[in-house]
Every structure is written in structure tokens, then in C-alpha cells.
Amino acid sequence: MDMQRVERALEKLKRAVGIGMKRITMPHGIPGHSLTQVEREAPQEEPPAWPINDELSVVGKSVKRLDAHAKVTGSAKYTSDIRLPGMLFGKMLCSHHPHAKVISVDTTAAARHPGVAAVHLFGMTDSKDDRGQGEFPEITFAGQPIAGVAAQSLQIAEEAVKLIRVEYQKLPFVVDLEEAQKKSAPVAFHINVEEKFSDRGVKINGNRYGPWYGKQKGDVKRGFADADLVVERTYKTQVQHHCCLETHGVVVDYRDDGVTVYASTQSTKNVRDGFARTFGLPANRVRVICEFMGGGFGSKQQLGRTAVMAGYLSKKSGRPVSLMLDRKEEFLSAGNRSNSIQRLKIGARKDGTLTAVELHSRGTAGVGRSAGVGNVARSLYPCANFYSEHYTVLTNAGPAKPFRAPGNVQGAFPVEQLMDELAERLGLDPLVLRDRCDRSEIRRLERLRGAEKFGWSRRKVAGASSGTVKKGLGMAQATWPKMLNLDSTVEVLLFKDGGIEVRSGVQDIGTGTKTVLAQVVAEELGLQPEEITVRIGDTLFPDGPTSEGSKVTGSITPAARNAAYKVKRQLFEQVANTLGTEASELAAAEGRIFSKKEPSKKIAFQEALRMMKNTQIGATATRSENYEGKPVSEDLGSVQFAEVSVDTETGIVNVERIVTANSCGRPINIAQIESQIEGAVIQGVSYALYENRVMDAATGHQMNTNLHQYQLPFSMEIPEIEIILIESYDAATSTDAVGIGEPPIIATAPAIANAVYNAIGVRIYELPITPDKVLKALNKI
Amino acid sequence: MTAGTVMAGVNAFGSEASSASEKDNAIGPEAVPIQLTINGVLKEVSVEPRETLADTLRDHLHLTGTKVACNRGSCSSCTVLLDGVPVNSCMISALDAVGRDVSTIESLASNGELHPLQQAFIDHDASQCGFCTPGMLMSCAHLLQTNPHPTFEEVKRAISGNLCRCGTHPHIFKAVLEVADKQKRK
Ligand code: FES
Ligand code: FES
Numbered sequence: 001m002d003m004q005r006v007e008r009a010l011e012k013l014k015r016a017v018g019i020g021m022k023r024i025t026m027p028h029g030i031p032g033h034s035l036t037q038v039e040r041e042a043p044q045e046e047p048p049a050w051p052i053n054d055e056l057s058v059v060g061k062s063v064k065r066l067d068a069h070a071k072v073t074g075s076a077k078y079t080s081d082i083r084l085p086g087m088l089f090g091k092m093l094c095s096h097h098p099h100a101k102v103i104s105v106d107t108t109a110a111a112r113h114p115g116v117a118a119v120h121l122f123g124m125t126d127s128k129d130d131r132g133q134g135e136f137p138e139i140t141f142a143g144q145p146i147a148g149v150a151a152q153s154l155q156i157a158e159e160a161v162k163l164i165r166v167e168y169q170k171l172p173f174v175v176d177l178e179e180a181q182k183k184s185a186p187v188a189f190h191i192n193v194e195e196k197f198s199d200r201g202v203k204i205n206g207n208r209y210g211p212w213y214g215k216q217k218g219d220v221k222r223g224f225a226d227a228d229l230v231v232e233r234t235y236k237t238q239v240q241h242h243c244c245l246e247t248h249g250v251v252v253d254y255r256d257d258g259v260t261v262y263a264s265t266q267s268t269k270n271v272r273d274g275f276a277r278t279f280g281l282p283a284n285r286v287r288v289i290c291e292f293m294g295g296g297f298g299s300k301q302q303l304g305r306t307a308v309m310a311g312y313l314s315k316k317s318g319r320p321v322s323l324m325l326d327r328k329e330e331f332l333s334a335g336n337r338s339n340s341i342q343r344l345k346i347g348a349r350k351d352g353t354l355t356a357v358e359l360h361s362r363g364t365a366g367v368g369r370s371a372g373v374g375n376v377a378r379s380l381y382p383c384a385n386f387y388s389e390h391y392t393v394l395t396n397a398g399p400a401k402p403f404r405a406p407g408n409v410q411g412a413f414p415v416e417q418l419m420d421e422l423a424e425r426l427g428l429d430p431l432v433l434r435d436r437c438d439r440s441e442i443r444r445l446e447r448l449r450g451a452e453k454f455g456w457s458r459r460k461v462a463g464a465s466s467g468t469v470k471k472g473l474g475m476a477q478a479t480w481p482k483m484l485n486l487d488s489t490v491e492v493l494l495f496k497d498g499g500i501e502v503r504s505g506v507q508d509i510g511t512g513t514k515t516v517l518a519q520v521v522a523e524e525l526g527l528q529p530e531e532i533t534v535r536i537g538d539t540l541f542p543d544g545p546t547s548e549g550s551k552v553t554g555s556i557t558p559a560a561r562n563a564a565y566k567v568k569r570q571l572f573e574q575v576a577n578t579l580g581t582e583a584s585e586l587a588a589a590e591g592r593i594f595s596k597k598e599p600s601k602k603i604a605f606q607e608a609l610r611m612m613k614n615t616q617i618g619a620t621a622t623r624s625e626n627y628e629g630k631p632v633s634e635d636l637g638s639v640q641f642a643e644v645s646v647d648t649e650t651g652i653v654n655v656e657r658i659v660t661a662n663s664c665g666r667p668i669n670i671a672q673i674e675s676q677i678e679g680a681v682i683q684g685v686s687y688a689l690y691e692n693r694v695m696d697a698a699t700g701h702q703m704n705t706n707l708h709q710y711q712l713p714f715s716m717e718i719p720e721i722e723i724i725l726i727e728s729y730d731a732a733t734s735t736d737a738v739g740i741g742e743p744p745i746i747a748t749a750p751a752i753a754n755a756v757y758n759a760i761g762v763r764i765y766e767l768p769i770t771p772d773k774v775l776k777a778l779n780k781i
Numbered sequence: 782m783t784a785g786t787v788m789a790g791v792n793a794f795g796s797e798a799s800s801a802s803e804k805d806n807a808i809g810p811e812a813v814p815i816q817l818t819i820n821g822v823l824k825e826v827s828v829e830p831r832e833t834l835a836d837t838l839r840d841h842l843h844l845t846g847t848k849v850a851c852n853r854g855s856c857s858s859c860t861v862l863l864d865g866v867p868v869n870s871c872m873i874s875a876l877d878a879v880g881r882d883v884s885t886i887e888s889l890a891s892n893g894e895l896h897p898l899q900q901a902f903i904d905h906d907a908s909q910c911g912f913c914t915p916g917m918l919m920s921c922a923h924l925l926q927t928n929p930h931p932t933f934e935e936v937k938r939a940i941s942g943n944l945c946r947c948g949t950h951p952h953i954f955k956a957v958l959e960v961a962d963k964q965k966r967k
Binding site for chain 1: 829831832836839840843844845846847848849850851852853855856858885886887889890895899902903904905906908909910911912913914915918937938940941942943944945946947948949950951952953954
């Protein structure tokens with residue numbers, strides 16, 4: 001770790017004085033708008049800059065997914081499909097109580113049950129000495145796993161867990177965010193702040209944990225005093241579940257000479273490292289494989305208890321164990337988006353200048369610790385006076401996990417509705433208000449192009465629509481930072497018999513990472529993506545980034561391109577003589593290698609491979625820091641426009657159309673980017689109108705732990721979605737690519753809420769916008 | 782039981798699969814041998830009466846293209862055709878499929894040639910994580926079989942029970958309509 005830091009510092013120092021660096025000219029800005037060329041300092045071994053996509057052959061095109069064939073034929077093997085010889089099925093016993101002490105556990109009958117091969121209890125290691133001693137972990141939510149069994153079939157395992165007897169000492173509990181903050185509320189569970197958290201000044205008071213402050217600025221009191229108009233409102237957002245179609249789970253094959261873990265995970269390396277730590281193994285003895293994953297959306301980034309349980313069951317039984325959560329367990333323990341109550345106050349002058357922004361937020365992550373709501377107002381609308389304060393409230397419910405644009409989705413709902421309200425009261429168009437207080441050039445363009453496509457000029461004043469079914473138009477916008485993971489490595493191999501292979505441990509969450517890698521390498525080698533074999537999702541290969549924060553494409557593609565460039569130059573060295581030229585004179589395009597000076601000196605790429613001295617050559621490259629200069633030009637904005645109809649008799653809101661304008665860096669695969677955006681928008685619609693975890697305060701149980709009571713959108717609820725992509729170049733890396741899985745979900749709910757207001761003339765401050773809330777707002781119930 | 786006492790049963794750790802005599806003690810009805818017609822082929826399997834068709838396909842016949850996401854009839858990931866009609870295979874007992882024709886996603890392509898819908902799904906990037914894809918395809922295949930020229934509304938309705946969490950719907954609509962359109966022109 002320390003060595004890494006030293007190396008990074010050294011790297012920075014070298015850069016500062018220009019050692020090992022070269023100057024390259026790169027495209028920068030938005031084609032057709034602000035495109036220029038800039039000079040950058042890039043590491044010596046990296047390739048020259050690509051021109052913009054128009055001049056490239058496979059990057060920026062809608063190349064078909066390399067693994068689509070496996071997906072449409074059903075041959076793609078997900079973790080839940082893994083069947084190994086002798087494999088057992090695991091099942092866990094989960095607590096029925098939301099808060100309890102476990103006094104004792106009797107597994108006798110379960111272990112004797114025919115077909116059962118292993119039993120394990122959490123809180124114990126597998127060494128004999130630990131049996132029956134020590135404390136069991138405290139039960140902090142209903143659904144917390146306590147014990148597990150592995151048996152010949154899932155049915156037997158299910159029978160066996162029912163035979164486990166647990167003696168509990170029940171404790172008082174609280175599951176509601178508002179209840180939990182009351183003085184009289186029971187303590188959800190104890191945490192030792194000092195020990196676990198280094199945050200200075202963060203305290204635990206009852207169930208309230210915090211405060212955390214945003215980056216404070218100026219003096220809000222003075223700011224509000226300076227305002228011509230101050231608006232203050234309270235907003236609520238609900239708990240949303242990831243609902244990955246493939247639940248969390250693993251197959252663990254624990255052997256003396258090494259462990260293989262098939263995991264449905266967003267991070268093969270996190271699972272490897274976590275597993276190795278838990279079981280006291282060197283990381284290289286743990287191999288993690290994830291070729292296909294049935295969705296993650298943020299919830300599958302860490303090892304998780306399921307994998308630990310399966311590890312012990314496999315170790316004890318000496319056989320591979322498959323342990324997949326069932327749907328109910330998935331709801332209870334696999335993660336969710338934290339809810340929030342946010343009190344937001346904004347002051348403005350008549351011309352729309354913001355004078356102060358103040359936010360007080362509370363949220364619960366259940367037994368998790370992080371229920372933040374982002375810093376949306378501050379990043380969208382710079383204001384001289386800013387104050388924010390957040391508390392995370394502990395409750396007896398399953399832990400929140402990161403979920404597609406965590407925090408910002410919750411945080412945008414108040415900010416973008418309040419901006420809409422401000423605009424109306426100041427007599428400004430919502431777009432004009434934003435033009436005045438949002439400094440982002442790219443969002444200005446997104447507003448402009450989006451408004452035109454959407455037909456924003458059709459918008460009437462709120463409540464002007466006649467009839468029982470009222471139409472409304474609304475808009476909102478979002479920001480998301482470009483983040484990266486420097487621990488992203490790719491190996492590119494060339495084989496004498498014609499094979500070209502890309503290898504990385506990175507997993508594909510469904511965004512199309514394999515295809516993107518093939519495109520980048522194909523572009524560099526002058527080949528077609530179908531000619532490239534991509535092997536990913538296996539820790540035998542160099543580590544790739546975790547699928548989080550929309551980091552993958554921006555982190556892994558420069559590494560892939562750089563590796564391809566390196567190996568290409570090795571190949572050039574080997575064939576230069578035959579072509580009667582210098583390696584430095586050679587280029588690769590359209591399946592050929594040729595001399596740039598004398599194009600008649602050429603050879604087919606495949607022919608060149610056959611001339612290689614060895615069976616294979618390869619090169620590995622790792623993501624370098626962003627090139628010098630301001631690291632990134634703009635945040636990944638998204639501006640969305642929503643058209644809704646509201647039935648004022650039933651209260652049903654129907655989202656008819658969404659127009660979404662998004663900046664996307666250098667797009668690698670247009671079709672895949674559009675898929676991502678549509679997916680994000682649909683999840684945003686769903687967050688706005690349908691999804692909601694319902695907890696029963698009396699029992700502490702979640703009431704809707706299946707896919708029909710927990711409401712989700714199906715085909716009939718899908719709006720028309722139109723996408724505007726804004727290609728933009730940062731001149732930051734060898735590919736200038738970025739991931740865009742998260743930004744387009746953020747603005748959807750507030751855009752819909754603003755459209756609902758525009759339709760009926762009454763505002764809804766709480767998500768989801770269900771018929772009862774609409775009817776209540778209309779004073780009809 | 783006293784505080785901290787735990788289980789005698791840990792002795793079973795590492796024991797091999799249960800022997801035949803242990804099996805005799807098993808709770809519940811015995812597994813019974815049945816014959817199922819899967820993708821036109823007669824298969825012998827031994828299943829417990831409580832087993833669903835989905836589990837039998839996946840665990841005994843290793844036809845894992847059929848996915849189980851809710852195991853409760855609410856997502857249609859497990860859609861197969863039973864005598865040509867789409868059903869949720871997680872809601873049907875394997876015994877009830879005896880004597881009937883079961884078609885799974887594995888049979889949609891014939892002789893190595895993709896069904897036009899499969900090709901259209903590829904062309905339109907209609908799968909992201911791909912977990913809902915087999916069920917979607919089975920529902921769509923049935924639609925085109927019974928209604929070769931569906932309207933947009935009919936396409937929507939045909940998959941209105943199929944959950945896709947990744948939000949591939951717009952691309953699926955396009956894919957299905959394109960195939961229908963091509964069929965029309967033929
Ligand atoms: S798995 Fe059968 S309907 Fe969901
Ligand atoms: S593609 Fe992931 S659920 Fe449909």
C-alpha cells in the first residue's frame with residue numbers, strides 16, 4: 001500500500017518535471033460547438049491521440065455485443081447456472097426478529113437430516129475450538145442470516161434449516177426513519193463510533209449518527225437576508241430496492257490447493273480480496289469468476305455474508321456449494337437505496353441570482369451507515385452562501401448499499417423541484433433560471449437541444465390543462481462527476497495462429513464491457529471487433545476496476561488501448577525487416593500493416609502474426625493518471641424533459657415521454673450507451689411513481705418482499721424515450737471515454753414531479769408519486 | 782438449552798452424500814421417475830413431486846437458459862412454452878408437464894440457425910445483463926406465432942408480464958416490430 005503511494009508520488013513528481021512524458025495534440029471540446037485542439041503531456045509509452053470519432057472506423061459505432069449470441073440462446077452461464085460435479089446447495093436460516101440476542105442455536109436435527117453435508121453458524125470460525133463458544137452476532141434486522149446448511153438438493157437444504165432451533169432474547173426495535181429519531185425511540189443497535197469511524201466530530205446520539213457537513217461556504221444567514229424571495233420546503237424520498245433479476249449469490253469450490261469462487265459480483269477483485277482475508281488465504285489462492293451477471297446496480301460490490309457462508313460450507317463439506325439468495329432474502333438483506341427527509345431552503349434575487357442554499361437532511365440506511373443525499377445544489381448551482389448538514393439514522397432494517405448514482409438521486413428531487421418553484425415565483429422560465437445560475441457550458445447546450453426536441457415551448461402555466469386527464473410538462477437536470485479507478489489493467493495477446501485476445505479481471509455488469517474492449521483494441525490494431533476474443537471476469541487475469549461510479553469504461557479503455565499499442569509495436573519490430581522498412585514507419589489499418597511513407601510496402605495483419613518468432617506475444621498496460629491540465633472539462637450532466645398525463649379522478653400518473661440530453665465523453669458504442677440511458681430513465685420513472693419498501697412498524701418486517709407487491713414497471717409503463725447524445729472530448733486519456741450508467745437516472749424523478757405540478761397545479765413533495773398522494777394533493781380524499 | 786450451547790450435529794461436517802438407507806428416512810414423498818418431452822426429445826428424470834418444472838429443467842436437465850428470478854409467478858423470467866402456450870415454469874410442477882410438449886429457450890434456434898427474433902434482439906441491443914432475455918424471447922416467439930403482424934400495443938401486451946430490471950424494453954419493442962415487419966413484406 002505504502003509502496004503504491006510512494007510510486008504514485010514519484011509518478012506525479014516525474015510528471016511535474018516532464019520526465020518520461022511527451023507532448024501530444026488532442027481534440028478537445030464538443031464537435032460542432034466548441035471543438036479545438038489542445039496540447040497535453042502524456043506518458044511516453046502511450047499512443048498518439050485519436051482524432052474525433054468521425055474519423056475512426058469501429059470506435060463510436062453501434063457494434064453488436066460480442067456476447068449477445070450467448071444471451072439470446074440461453075447458453076450464457078450466470079452464477080446461478082453453475083453446476084459442478086458433486087455440487088451441494090446451500091440455504092441460510094435468517095432471523096425473524098428485527099432486533100434480538102441469540103442465546104443458543106441447536107443444529108443437531110439439521111445436521112442429521114439425510115442429505116445434509118455441512119452446517120455453519122455465523123460468529124464462529126471453522127476450527128473445532130470455536131464450537132459453541134463466544135458470542136453470536138447481535139441480530140439487528142429481520143432477515144439477517146444466522147446459520148446455513150449445505151445439502152444434496154435445495155429442497156433438502158430448505159427442510160434442514162427449518163430444523164435449526166434458535167433461542168432468542170427479543171429486544172425493542174424501530175424501523176421508521178421519523179420514529180427512530182424520537183427521544184423515546186429504542187436504540188436500534190449499538191455502534192462504537194470511536195472505534196469504527198475516524199470522522200472527527202461525528203457522534204452517535206440515540207439513533208442519530210452525524211452530523212456530516214457539506215462543503216460550507218459564506219454565511220447563509222446573510223444570504224437569506226439579501227434575498228428577494230426565500231422558499232423553504234420539506235421533501236421525502238423512499239427506500240428503493242435494486243431488484244437485480246439474478247439475486248446475490250456464489251458457488252464456492254474450496255480445495256486445499258486453492259479456492260474457486262463463482263460470484264455474481266460487480267468486483268471480482270473485491271470478492272477475491274475479501275474472501276482471502278476472511279479465510280486467511282493469500283489472494284492468489286482465491287480465483288473469482290464472473291462471466292455473466294444478472295444485474296447489480298451497485299448492490300454487488302463487496303464479498304458479502306452469502307459468500308462467507310458458502311465458503312465455510314464448502315470448506316467443511318469438501319464439496320462445491322451453490323448459495324443463491326431467494327427473492328425474499330434478496331429484499332431483506334441484499335441492499336437498497338436509503339430514504340431521506342430533506343428540508344431545503346433557497347434564497348434568490350429577482351433576477352434569479354441565488355443568495356443562499358441551506359439543506360438539512362436525514363436518511364436511514366437501516367443497519368448500514370451511509371444514507372447521504374449528495375451535494376446536488378452545490379454542484380449544480382454555485383452560490384456564495386451554502387450550508388448543509390446530514391444525519392444518518394440507524395434503524396432495524398436491511399443495509400442500504402450504493403444504488404445507481406447513490407445520494408444524487410435522492411438529493412436532486414428537492415433541489416430540482418425547488419428550482420422549478422423559484423422560477424415560477426420569480427416569473428422566469430425554469431430554463432432561463434438555470435441559464436442564470438448554472439455555469440456548466442455542456443448543460444446549457446443540453447437544455448437548448450433538449451428543449452427544442454421536446455417542444456418545451458408548448459408548456460403552459462401550471463394547471464392550465466382542461467378536462468379530467470391533465471397534461472403537464474416539466475424538466476430537471478443533474479450532475480455526476482467523472483470518476484476513475486487507476487487499478488485497471490489489461491493484457492493484449494497476439495497468437496501466431498491468428499488469435500487476438502484481450503484479458504482483464506473486469507466484469508461486465510450488463511453495460512457491454514466486453515464489446516467496448518474489443519472495439520478499442522480493434523481500432524488500435526486496424527481490425528474488426530469480431531476478430532478479437534475478450535476474456536474478462538476472472539481474477540487469473542490482471543485486475544480491472546470495480547463496476548461502480550460509472551468508472552469502468554473510462555478506466556479500462558485507456559489501459560486496453562495502451563496495451564494494444566504496446567503489443568502492436570512489438571509486432572511491427574518483428575515484421576519491419578521483411579517489409580524493408582523501419583518499425584517506426586509502420587501503421588495498422590483495415591486489416592493490414594503498411595508503411596506510412598510507401599503504402600505499397602504492406603502485409604496482412606494475419607500474415608504478420610504468422611511471421612512471429614514465438615507462439616504468442618503480449619503486453620500489459622495500466623490506467624495512468626489523467627493527462628496534465630484540468631483533469632476533466634465538465635461533469636457528466638444530464639438534462640431531462642418529461643411529459644405526463646394525470647388522471648384527476650383516479651390519481652394515476654402516466655409518463656408519456658422523456659427527452660434526455662446527455663454528455664457522454666467520446667462514445668465508444670452508441671447502441672450500448674443508449675441502452676444504458678434508457679435503463680437509467682426507466683429506473684428513474686419507477687423511482688418516481690412505483691417503487692417503495694413498506695415496513696410494518698409493529699413487527700419490524702418488510703411487507704413487500706416479492707416482485708409483485710413491490711411495484712416495478714413492466715412494458716405497459718414504459719414511456720417513449722428520446723435521447724440526445726453530446727459527444728465531448730476532454731483530452732484526458734488515450735480514449736477519452738467515460739461511463740454514463742448513472743447520470744441519466746438522477747433528473748428523472750424531479751422532472752416528472754415538475755411535470756405533475758405543471759399538469760395539476762399542486763405540488764407533490766414525497767416519492768413515490770402514487771395515486772393516493774395525487775388525490776390527497778387535489779383534496780379529493 | 783443453556784446459553785452458548787451449540788449443536789451436536791456438526792459431526793456431519795464433511796460427510797459424503799447420504800447413502801441409500803439414509804434416503805429411506807427422508808422426509809416427504811420419494812422422487813418418482815417420469816418422462817418429459819423437452820424440445821421434442823423424450824427425457825427420463827427422477828423428480829420429487831414438489832419440484833417445479835423450472836427446477837427440473839435447470840437442475841436435472843441442465844437446461845439453465847430458463848431463468849428463475851422470483852420463483853413465484855411474478856416476473857416471467859422462467860417462461861417456457863407448454864403445448865405451445867407460454868407459462869411460468871416456476872409455477873408448474875414437473876409432474877404436470879408429463880405428456881405435454883415443453884419448449885425452452887434452448888430450442889428457439891434450430892440447426893444452429895437463430896430464430897429471427899434472436900437475431901433482431903442481437904441487432905437492436907435488446908439485452909443488457911441478459912437475465913430476462915430468454916423469458917422475453919419465449920413470450921415474443923409465442924406472440925409472432927399466433928399473431929404474425931402485431932401492433933405496437935400488442936407487442937407491449939405480449940411482454941407485459943416479463944420483468945426487465947435493466948430497462949431494455951424500447952429495444953425489445955423495436956426488435957419485435959422489425960421481425961413482424963419483415964414477415965409482412967415477405
Ligand atoms: S421466476 Fe417464474 S415467474 Fe418469476
Ligand atoms: S436485460 Fe437485465 S433484466 Fe433484462
